[in-house]
Amino acid sequence: MQDFAYHAPPTVAEAIALFAADPEGSRYLAGGTDLFLALEHGSSAVRSVIDLKAIPGLDGIAVQPDGGHRLGALLPMDDLMRDRAIRTNYRALAESAEVVGGPPIRNRATLGGNLCNASPAADTAVPLVAFMAMAVLSSASGGRAIPVVRLWEAPGRTVLRPGELMTAIELPPPLPASASTFERLTRSAMDIALLSASAVISLNDDGTCRLVTLALGAVAPTVISIPEAGEVLRDTNCDDAALARVVKAVIETVRPIDDIRASAEYRREMAGVLAKRALARAYAIAIEPAGITR
Amino acid sequence: MKHPLSLNLNGDMAENLVEARTSLLTFIRESAGLTGTKRGCEEGECGGCAVLLDGRLVDSCLILALEAQGKTVTTVEGLGDPHHLSPVQSAFAESGASQCGFCIPGMLLATTALLDREPDPDEASIREAISGNLCRCTGYTRIVKAIQLAAKLKHDGQN
Ligand SMILES: Cc1cc2nc3c(=O)[nH]c(=O)nc-3n(C[C@H](O)[C@H](O)[C@H](O)COP(=O)(O)OP(=O)(O)OC[C@H]3O[C@@H](n4cnc5c(N)ncnc54)[C@H](O)[C@@H]3O)c2cc1C
Ligand code: FES
Numbered sequence: 157m158q159d160f161a162y163h164a165p166p167t168v169a170e171a172i173a174l175f176a177a178d179p180e181g182s183r184y185l186a187g188g189t190d191l192f193l194a195l196e197h198g199s200s201a202v203r204s205v206i207d208l209k210a211i212p213g214l215d216g217i218a219v220q221p222d223g224g225h226r227l228g229a230l231l232p233m234d235d236l237m238r239d240r241a242i243r244t245n246y247r248a249l250a251e252s253a254e255v256v257g258g259p260p261i262r263n264r265a266t267l268g269g270n271l272c273n274a275s276p277a278a279d280t281a282v283p284l285v286a287f288m289a290m291a292v293l294s295s296a297s298g299g300r301a302i303p304v305v306r307l308w309e310a311p312g313r314t315v316l317r318p319g320e321l322m323t324a325i326e327l328p329p330p331l332p333a334s335a336s337t338f339e340r341l342t343r344s345a346m347d348i349a350l351l352s353a354s355a356v357i358s359l360n361d362d363g364t365c366r367l368v369t370l371a372l373g374a375v376a377p378t379v380i381s382i383p384e385a386g387e388v389l390r391d392t393n394c395d396d397a398a399l400a401r402v403v404k405a406v407i408e409t410v411r412p413i414d415d416i417r418a419s420a421e422y423r424r425e426m427a428g429v430l431a432k433r434a435l436a437r438a439y440a441i442a443i444e445p446a447g448i449t450r
Numbered sequence: 451m452k453h454p455l456s457l458n459l460n461g462d463m464a465e466n467l468v469e470a471r472t473s474l475l476t477f478i479r480e481s482a483g484l485t486g487t488k489r490g491c492e493e494g495e496c497g498g499c500a501v502l503l504d505g506r507l508v509d510s511c512l513i514l515a516l517e518a519q520g521k522t523v524t525t526v527e528g529l530g531d532p533h534h535l536s537p538v539q540s541a542f543a544e545s546g547a548s549q550c551g552f553c554i555p556g557m558l559l560a561t562t563a564l565l566d567r568e569p570d571p572d573e574a575s576i577r578e579a580i581s582g583n584l585c586r587c588t589g590y591t592r593i594v595k596a597i598q599l600a601a602k603l604k605h606d607g608q609n
């Protein structure tokens with residue numbers, strides 16, 4: 157590893173200014189669980205590492221006036237998965253944080269780092285897309301918020317401008333009579349996802365689906381959402397015929413790759429299976445505690 | 451370029467000049483001379499390098515030494531010494547949980563972190579808590595038993 161300068165600025169503005177001094181040679185550092193290996197094996201020269209952990213207020217969870225939740229970009233997975241409010245209201249997100257690496261990784265790995273690393277297999281990215289979360293970004297020219305689903309262009313590439321810093325992820329208020337699920341397929345528990353799916357379903361008073369979202373990981377160059385799930389399942393009881401139509405849409409939409417972990421053909425087939433599983437389980441959970449009878 | 455680093459290592463101040471690229475693992479082993487922390491995969495996979503950073507279990511191979519500036523680091527040497535073993539160390543010794551021993555410092559720290567948070571863990575929590583620590587020798591059964599005994603020894607010690 158080449159040596160570099162190390163900075164731990166106390167404010168977002170100073171971090172952005174430090175980055176601007178050498179946009180090509182600078183990297184933001186959060187938990188380092190992805191960046192460390194990139195520094196070790198990466199091809200481009202890194203001259204300046206800007207540690208974000210000294211900036212106060214970027215690693216917490218705050219409830220918003222509208223009932224939504226604001227998660228700091230520097231929030232470690234371990235804190236996220238243990239948070240009572242998140243476990244209750246955004247279950248799939250807690251479940252996805254639980255499977256990131258082992259305990260020592262989860263004590264360091266941050267939510268923002270998982271998104272900014274732009275892996276199509278990033279576990280927390282999948283439920284965040286299903287929950288229609290927004291990423292809050294900050295740069296010298298001001299701030300903006302974009303839907304998480306629009307964060308990525310390609311594996312390893314985000315739409316963040318050079319030096320733009322993610323400060324938070326905003327979750328909309330939890331929906332009434334709703335449930336969320338996260339499903340993941342791996343070769344072994346410690347491996348990254350071969351495939352993942354997350355579904356969020358909220359119900360009408362009569363037990364039919366009001367709002368359905370479905371997101372898939374590791375089946376395309378970026379994490380994707382499947383809007384057809386919402387269109388097809390609206391006002392249905394999530395019955396087999398409706399699910400079969402969603403599965404068909406999934407299989408037509410995904411663009412999986414062949415790699416050492418699995419073939420594209422297997423991934424395409426399993427994308428349908430996992431999507432169906434995530435939706436059916438979310439529906440079953442949503443209908444139960446609400447006490448809605450069909 | 452070298453930067454001054456100072457941190458609390460097992461209760462003592464450790465100070466030195468380090469290059470930014472120096473990992474916390476290298477600092478602990480080569481600058482502070484504490485070799486209980488093991489250099490295994492250096493990719494966050496094996497947990498041989500695990501230490502407690504402000505009480506949280508982390509892989510020191512994936513952390514820059516400078517990220518620990520002003521913080522508290524506990525390595526296996528900080529848990530106890532041969533004459534004053536911590537309950538966790540005693541439990542591992544009594545249970546015969548160690549074969550080659552390479553993974554044990556990391557296991558001891560993972561156990562310490564677990565019992566600090568959850569004094570009475572069930573077997574599933576124990577297995578989860580050591581899931582970032584690989585052991586090539588034991589098959590984990592005796593390690594799990596040792597952790598159960600450690601929980602008991604800690605309880606008894608407090609009563
Ligand atoms: C052993 C091991 C197992 C793993 N298992 C999993 C797994 O099961 N599932 C999974 O999804 N991932 C896994 N990972 C990958 C990694 O831990 C996660 O992607 C993690 O969330 C990255 O977060 P970080 O804080 O460590 O990011 P860093 O490594 O600090 O940063 C990652 C990238 O994002 C940029 N960045 C970070 N934060 C910001 C910000 N706030 N604003 C702008 N840019 C930023 C950095 O510059 C860098 O390019 C694993 C990694 C290891 C080493
Ligand atoms: S040496 Fe750090 S995890 Fe293997």
Ligand code: FES
Pocket residue numbers: 547548549550551552553554584585586587588
């Ligand atoms: S005792 Fe040898 S690696 Fe665990």
